[in-house]
Structures are given as structure tokens and as C-alpha cells.
Amino acid sequence: MLHIHQLHASIAGKEVLKGISLHMKPGEIHAIMGQNGAGKTSLASVLAGRDEYTVTKGDVQFSGKDLLALSPEVRAREGLFLAFQYPPAIPGVTTEEFLRTSLNEIRKYQWKSTIDPFELRDLLRPMLAKVHLSEAFLERHMNDGFSGGEKKRNEVLQMLLLEPKLCILDETDSGLDVDALKTIAASIRDMRSPDRSFLVITHYERVLEELQPDVVHILHNGRIVRSGDMALARQIEREGYEAAIDQNA
Amino acid sequence: MNFFDAVVRALHKKHGEGSGGSFIMPTIKTEGYAHAGLRQLLAQERELLIFDDSLTLPALDVPYDVVLWNGGLLPRAQHAEFHLTHENPAPLAADTSSFSDLARALTSTLVVRITASPKTPLSLGWICDALRPAILCSSLRIEVAGGIQASIILEDRALSENHLHLSSLELVLEESSSLDCALLANAHAPTSLRGVQATVHANAKLRMIRTVSPTGRAREEITCEIFEGAHASLRALMVQKTGHTSLSTRMVHKEKNASSMQIFRSAVFSGAEVDVDVRTDVAPHASGTSARQETKHLLMEEGAKAYTVPRLFIHNDDVVCSHGATMGHATPELLSYMATRGIGEQRAKALLALGHMAELAHHLPASCEANYLASLRSLFQLGS
Numbered sequence: 001m002l003h004i005h006q007l008h009a010s011i012a013g014k015e016v017l018k019g020i021s022l023h024m025k026p027g028e029i030h031a032i033m034g035q036n037g038a039g040k041t042s043l044a045s046v047l048a049g050r051d052e053y054t055v056t057k058g059d060v061q062f063s064g065k066d067l068l069a070l071s072p073e074v075r076a077r078e079g080l081f082l083a084f085q086y087p088p089a090i091p092g093v094t095t096e097e098f099l100r101t102s103l104n105e106i107r108k109y110q111w112k113s114t115i116d117p118f119e120l121r122d123l124l125r126p127m128l129a130k131v132h133l134s135e136a137f138l139e140r141h142m143n144d145g146f147s148g149g150e151k152k153r154n155e156v157l158q159m160l161l162l163e164p165k166l167c168i169l170d171e172t173d174s175g176l177d178v179d180a181l182k183t184i185a186a187s188i189r190d191m192r193s194p195d196r197s198f199l200v201i202t203h204y205e206r207v208l209e210e211l212q213p214d215v216v217h218i219l220h221n222g223r224i225v226r227s228g229d230m231a232l233a234r235q236i237e238r239e240g241y242e243a244a245i246d247q248n249a
Numbered sequence: 250m251n252f253f254d255a256v257v258r259a260l261h262k263k264h265g266e267g268s269g270g271s272f273i274m275p276t277i278k279t280e281g282y283a284h285a286g287l288r289q290l291l292a293q294e295r296e297l298l299i300f301d302d303s304l305t306l307p308a309l310d311v312p313y314d315v316v317l318w319n320g321g322l323l324p325r326a327q328h329a330e331f332h333l334t335h336e337n338p339a340p341l342a343a344d345t346s347s348f349s350d351l352a353r354a355l356t357s358t359l360v361v362r363i364t365a366s367p368k369t370p371l372s373l374g375w376i377c378d379a380l381r382p383a384i385l386c387s388s389l390r391i392e393v394a395g396g397i398q399a400s401i402i403l404e405d406r407a408l409s410e411n412h413l414h415l416s417s418l419e420l421v422l423e424e425s426s427s428l429d430c431a432l433l434a435n436a437h438a439p440t441s442l443r444g445v446q447a448t449v450h451a452n453a454k455l456r457m458i459r460t461v462s463p464t465g466r467a468r469e470e471i472t473c474e475i476f477e478g479a480h481a482s483l484r485a486l487m488v489q490k491t492g493h494t495s496l497s498t499r500m501v502h503k504e505k506n507a508s509s510m511q512i513f514r515s516a517v518f519s520g521a522e523v524d525v526d527v528r529t530d531v532a533p534h535a536s537g538t539s540a541r542q543e544t545k546h547l548l549m550e551e552g553a554k555a556y557t558v559p560r561l562f563i564h565n566d567d568v569v570c571s572h573g574a575t576m577g578h579a580t581p582e583l584l585s586y587m588a589t590r591g592i593g594e595q596r597a598k599a600l601l602a603l604g605h606m607a608e609l610a611h612h613l614p615a616s617c618e619a620n621y622l623a624s625l626r627s628l629f630q631l632g633s
Contacts (some may be wrong), residue, residue, distance in 0.1 A: 031341065048589045052579075072588035082589050088582050092604025100602055101631075102590035141604070158590065 001026045001198045002047075009046045011187035014043040015056070018222035024166075027194040029235060031208050032201045034219035035241050040201045041085060043219065044170045047199075048082040049075050063165060076102075077109035079165030083155035083172045087142040095154065096138035097121065103161055119177055127160040130187050132180075148175045156187050167191070168199045173207035183211075185210030205237035220245055254609040273469035285553040381458065393453075400429035402614055405442070405462070418445045422453035422479075430455065431614050433621075434462040447473040451504070455481045458612050460621060463490040463628055470497045477504035484609050485513045486621075488602075488628060489553075497526040503566075506537040513544045514609045516602040519552035528560040529570060536565050542572035547579070547605045549598060599629035 002024040009017040016039050019241055024030050036042050046053045047060065049072030060067040067075060085128040090098065096117070115123070123134070128135060131153040143151055152172050159167055169188070185207060188198065200211060208216065208230060216233045218226040218241065225245055226232065236244045262575075292542070393399050422428050432442070449455045462469060473481040487494055500509040515523045529540045546555035557574040579601045587597035603625055610621055625631075 050589075052585075070592075072585065073591050073593045075587050076591035083588065084589075087565070088586050090583055090601065090604055092587075092606070092608040093600055097600070097603075099591075101596065102587075102592055105593070105596065130550050150373040 001028070001063065002070050002199070003059075003061040004047075005059045007043075007046065007060060008056045009042060009053050009058075010056055011042065011053050016053075017046060019058070020219075020222070020224055022217065022224060024197050024199065026197055026213065027163075027192070029192070029198040029200060029211055029213040031211075031213040031216045032199065032219050032224075033216060033233065033236055033241075036173050038219045039222040040219055041170055042222075044082055044168045044199070044201055047075075048072060048080065049166060073105070074109075075124075076162075076164075077106050081159055081162055081164035081167050083152075083159060083167065083169045085170040085172075085174065087151050087155055090142040091144050091219075093142050094139055094147065095142050097159055098142045099124070099138070099158065102158065106162060114216055124157075124161065125141075127157055130183075130190065131157050132159065146180065149177070149180045151197050152176060152180070152184060160187060160191065163191075163196075165195065166197050166199065168201070170201045171203065172200075173202050173204055181207060182210065205233040208233045218244060274461040279603050300613065353526075355444070376461055386390075389415055389417075391428070391430075392421045392423065393428045394423045396423075396425040398427040400431075400614065402431045402433065402495075402617065404433045405435035416441055416443045418442060420445070420455065420457075421449040422447070422449045422455055424450045425452045427454040428456070429614070430457045431617060432457065432459045433613075433617060434460045437633045443469060445469070445471040447471075448472060448476045449479040449481045449507075451476045452478040454479065456612075457481070457483045458609075459483070459485040459487075459496075460613075461485065461487045461494045461496070463488045465492045466494075468498075471503065472499045473509065474501045474503055475507040475509055478506045480508045482510040484510075484514070484612050485525075486606055486609050487513065487515040487517075487523050487525075488606060488625060489515065489517045489523045490628060491518070491521050493522040493524075495524050495526075499528040499530065500540060501530045501532070502535040502538045502540065505535055507535065508539040511542045512609065513557075515544075515546045515555055516605055517546060517548055517553035517555050519550035522554040522556075523557040524558075526560070527572075528562070529572075531561075531563045531565050531568050531570070533564040536567040538565065538568040538570070540568070540570045541591075542570075542574075544574040545605070546574075546576040547602055548577065549602055596631070599631050602629055603631060 002022070004020055004022040007017050007020040008015065018039075020039075022030070022045060031041065032040050034207070042053065046055060047067065048069065049067075051072070051076075056070055061073070062080060063078065065078065067080070070078065100115070100117065100120050103120070107114055121138075124138065125135070128137065133150070133153055137150070137154075140146070143154065146154065152175070155169075155172060157213070167188075172184060176184065188211060198211070198213075200207070200213060202208065212230065213233075216228050216230060217224045218232070218236070226247075232244065235247075286426050326347070376420055389403075391401060418432075420428060420430060432445070445457075447457070457471075457473075459469075461469075471483060473483065475481050482501060483498055483500070485496060485498075487496070496513070498511055500511060502509065509529065511529070513525055513527070515525075517523050523546065525544050527542050527544060529542060531538045531540065540561075542559050542561075543560070544557040546557065548555060555576050557576070559572040559574055561570055561572060563570060566590065579598045583601060584594055584597050587600070588594070592600065603622070606625055607622060610618055610625075613621055
């Protein structure tokens with residue numbers, strides 16, 4: 001599914017990824033944990049193709065394609081989805097309009113027919129229920145005046161709708177109360193399939209207990225310094241990052 | 250004597266007597282006419298020009314009163330008022346061509362006086378249809394009286410379809426009355442309207458929204474005079490695909506405790522230009538004034554041009570006035586976010602422009618908002 005080899009990247013001249021290698025198989029959930037500034041969001045952003053980052057070295061294969069050669073929109077159309085930690089507001093554009101545009105752009109790329117507003121509503125109804133949002137939510141302007149929880153639910157709603165192959169969740173659990181966290185985790189679990197993978201970036205073991213990832217990585221200073229299973233996440237929760245990193249050293 | 254003979258005779262008499270006096274036409278009552286019959290009457294007899302406030306149109310449930318103001322043959326100060334109701338169908342069955350000519354000659358200014366609250370907005374399209382000969386006038390004056398709430402939709406399309414060239418509009422809101430006024434552009438041709446002058450008397454409320462044609466060249470001036478405790482808002486939506494729109498607006502606070510808003514949005518394509526000269530004047534005795542100006546230009550492409558000149562002339566210390574003007578391209582952060590959702594740059598920019606305009610478009614009359622947004626979708630090539 002995703003093969004990252006010795007990835008180096010910088011932003012504004014500062015190197016933030018310093019040789020990351022990671023291999024994900026279809027159907028796997030990988031968790032990335034790490035202290036603030038470790039490079040977690042940078043990794044997600046580079047994979048999504050955000051243009052403020054410059055890849056200086058390395059190679060990323062996604063479903064057999066050279067991911068780094070693709071534009072950000074083509075990466076999305078190929079099935080890569082990034083759930084943002086801080087999704088921006090788009091005043092004046094309704095959530096429904098945005099979702100329909102996004103879905104139709106992806107469907108056109110996949111040589112599928114576009115869908116009309118009525119079909120979209122039918123599609124979205126059960127998904128909205130899944131993330132505990134009402135239909136009226138679709139009339140609101142995208143992320144404009146949304147609470148933190150609504151923004152995160154909206155990101156998950158998009159993920160449910162677009163059915164990507166690889167879902168990257170950048171601290172989607174941060175700032176959520178326990179109920180919201182369980183709702184979102186349940187949606188992600190429902191999406192799990194043998195041909196869909198998840199890269200979950202988080203500070204907290206709690207969401208990982210809900211998702212039960214196959215692999216847990218610690219990212220530190222732009223590198224993956226340790227990988228393990230859920231036991232590693234529990235150790236971090238119990239002892240902190242420094243201890244977990246030191247143990248590896 | 251039939252109705253038209255009466256008009257002609259009265260006019261002949263008028264000319265014969267020189268410039269003095271005015272005349273009142275015979276009354277034609279509408280009672281007894283069903284809705285369908287009245288519509289049919291209007292369809293067949295476009296020369297039915299004037300209604301007094303005893304006429305109620307079932308379709309709109311709008312009692313109102315239309316006065317023809319003569320700025321042509323008669324001195325403007327000595328206007329001719331026609332108070333007609335329909336009493337007998339016979340006069341309207343007569344050959345009306347002479348009356349049609351007469352109406353053309355008579356009316357350089359049409360005055361519509363609204364004296365009761367309509368349940369649905371008055372539409373210039375409807376007025377054009379009913380008053381086709383009369384509205385060859387170049388200026389229209391709308392008066393709202395009696396503390397009522399009224400709304401009117403003036404569509405450039407209705408004007409152009411009727412080959413009409415309205416160049417000026419005057420709005421008069423008498424004390425404590427309220428008017429929602431939508432001035433809607435033709436999508437394919439610039440407006441003939443050059444000036445709007447509004448007078449908002451004490452405690453009255455004027456909410457005006459203007460859309461401009463995305464093509465061609467247009468220059469328009471809008472001025473509002475605001476009296477004690479009154480409120481006036483002006484919103485303008487300007488999508489400029491080609492050509493140049495120049496909008497000059499002015500809110501004049503004449504008395505105390507009045508408020509005003511001037512809020513403009515534009516989306517400008519390559520080679521097109523929008524300039525907005527927005528001005529607020531506060532008179533020395535207009536204490537307690539609250540005034541706001543806000544202009545946001547979105548440049549869709551390289552080569553698009555937009556200008557704002559905000560001006561404040563404040564002659565009183567007890568005022569709250571704010572102004573803000575922004576201009577720029579779509580923000581990279583939003584384009585980047587949309588790219589991660591599979592939306593390419595061109596389409597993302599179009600969607601952002603639609604959103605930029607939609608923020609103000611919800612102030613349009615509900616019956617017009619969907620059409621306006623559909624026209625923008627088409628213009629931005631966003632599909633249905």
C-alpha cells in the first residue's frame with residue numbers, strides 16, 4: 001500500500017523529516033506517536049503533497065505509483081486522504097457543496113458518473129448518523145464557526161464519503177471528549193477493510209485502544225526511532241516518550 | 250364619454266390652458282372582477298396604467314397606488330395624478346393606441362407610491378407588464394408611506410425585455426416605513442441605471458442590495474440620505490468577467506442616531522476591472538451615528554484589477570465608524586486543503602469565488618437567490 005524509503009523533507013529551509021522509512025500493507029493500521037515538533041504533521045503533510053514542504057531526498061510508493069510525482073489533487077483522487085488537525089474554514093461554501101465537488105472530482109478521475117444533490121443526500125444520510133451530525137449540518141458553511149468536535153467529525157464524514165485507500169489522521173482525536181472519540185473511532189473501525197489502510201497520528205494511547213493498530217511507531221526529531229505493537233503505546237502512556245525512546249537507545 | 254376620450258380631452262384642455270392646474274381622470278372601479286379576469290384584462294389592455302389604493306390584485310394581494318408624474322409635457326411641480334379604478338369594461342375595450350402614445354409623451358418619471366404592506370415583493374417585471382407604455386419613463390420614484398414594510402425587486406432583465414431604459418431611481422421612505430429593495434442585473438448586458446437616490450426619513454429602514462452585470466462597462470452612483478434613528482444598508486455583488494464596473498456610493502448621515510452599512514463583494518476575472526468609491530458623510534449634528542464600510546475583492550486570475558477608495562467625512566465626535574477593504578487572490582491554505590480533497594486549482598478557485606459571493610447573496614430575496622447562485626455557477630463553470 002505505502003512504502004516510504006529514506007524520506008527527507010524541509011520547510012522554510014529547516015529539515016523536519018530526516019530519513020523516514022515506513023512500510024504499510026493493505027488493511028493495516030499504523031500509529032505514529034511522538035512529542036510536539038517530532039515531525040508527525042510534517043510527515044502527513046508531505047504525503048498529502050502540501051506545497052510548503054520540499055522533499056529533498058527519498059522515495060514514496062503508493063499503490064505502486066510514485067507518490068511524490070503526483071500533484072496533491074491527484075494523490076487524493078488516487079485514494080490518499082488526510083484528515084487535518086486544524087481544517088480551515090471556507091466561508092460561503094456549504095459543506096454539501098464542498099462534499100459534492102470533492103466526491104465528483106474523484107469520481108470523474110475514476111471514470112465513474114457524477115452524482116447529483118439528491119443522490120448525495122441519500123449517500124450522506126447514514127454517514128451523518130454515524131458521526132452524530134444532523135442533515136442541517138450540510139447547509140452550514142464549511143468549517144465556518146464549527147466547534148473543534150464538529151470540525152473533526154466533518155473530517156471523518158469526508159473520509160467516509162470519499163472511501164480512500166489510505167487514510168492519514170493527523171491528531172483527529174485531540175480535543176475530543178470521550179463520547180466524540182468513541183464515535184469517531186467506531187466510524188474508523190467500520191471503514192476498516194482488507195484493502196484500506198490507516199496511518200493514525202496521535203499523542204494519546206486512548207484512541208489506539210479503540211482502534212487496536214497493527215504497528216506503533218515513535219517519531220522523534222524527524223526519524224522513526226522505535227516501532228512496536230500496542231504495548232509500546234501503553235508504555236508511552238505509562239512512562240512518557242523520553243523513557244520509551246531511551247529504552248530503545 | 251369613454252375613458253380615453255376623457256384623457257385626451259383633459260390633456261387638450263390642459264394644453265389649451267397653458268401650464269396651470271392639474272386634472273383627475275374619471276374613476277374606473279375594479280370591484281367585481283375575478284383574479285383571472287383582471288389578469289386577462291391586463292394582458293389584453295396594457296394601457297391600463299394607474300391604480301389607486303382601492304385596487305387589490307389577488308395574485309400579489311398588494312393594495313397600492315401608482316401615480317404618473319409628469320416630467321415631460323407639464324411642469325414637474327404641477328404633476329398630473331391619475332386615480333383610476335375600473336367601473337366599466339367598455340372604455341378598456343376601446344382602441345387604446347392613442348392613449349398609449351399619450352402615455353409615452355407624458356411620463357418621464359413614474360411614481361409608485363406604496364401605502365400598504367405587500368405580502369410578496371413588488372416586481373418591476375410585473376409593473377412593466379401592466380404599465381408597459383407608461384414605464385418608458387427614464388426615471389422611477391418609489392415612495393413608501395404610512396409606516397409600512399414593503400419590498401420591491403427591480404430587474405434589469407425586465408427592463409431590457411421591455412426595451413426600457415431606466416436611468417435613475419429615487420427611493421423615498423417616509424417616517425417609520427421600511428423597504429427591502431433588490432436591484433438585479435441582467436447577466437448579459439450592463440444596466441441602464443446610472444443613479445439611485447434614496448431618502449430615509451426618521452426611524453425608517455432601507456435595505457438595498459445590488460447585483461451588477463458581469464460583462465460590459467457600467468458606472469453607477471448610489472446616494473442615501475439618512476435622518477434621525479433611521480437605518481440604511483447597501484450591499485453590492487459584483488462579478489466582473491469582462492469590462493469595467495465603477496460603483497460610487499455615499500451614505501449621508503443628516504441627523505442623529507442613524508446607522509448605515511455599505512458592504513461589497515467582487516470577484517474579478519483577467520482583463521476585467523471593478524472600482525468602488527465608498528463614502529460616508531456625518532453631519533455636525535449627527536451624533537450617535539454608527540457607520541460601517543466593508544469591501545472585499547477576490548481576484549480570480551492574474552490581470553484582474555480592483556480598487557477601493559474608502560472615504561469618511563466625519564464632523565461629529567460621537568460616532569462609531571469603521572471601514573475595511575481587502576483585495577487578493579484565493580488563499581494558498583484553502584487551495585491546499587481543497588487539493589487534498591481532489592479539487593484542482595481552477596475548480597477550487599471557482600468554488601471559493603462562489604462562496605465569496607454567496608456570503609452576501611443570502612441577503613437577496615429568497616425568490617432570486619437560487620437563480621443568482623445558479624448564474625454564478627454557470628459563470629464559474631461549476632456545473633449544476
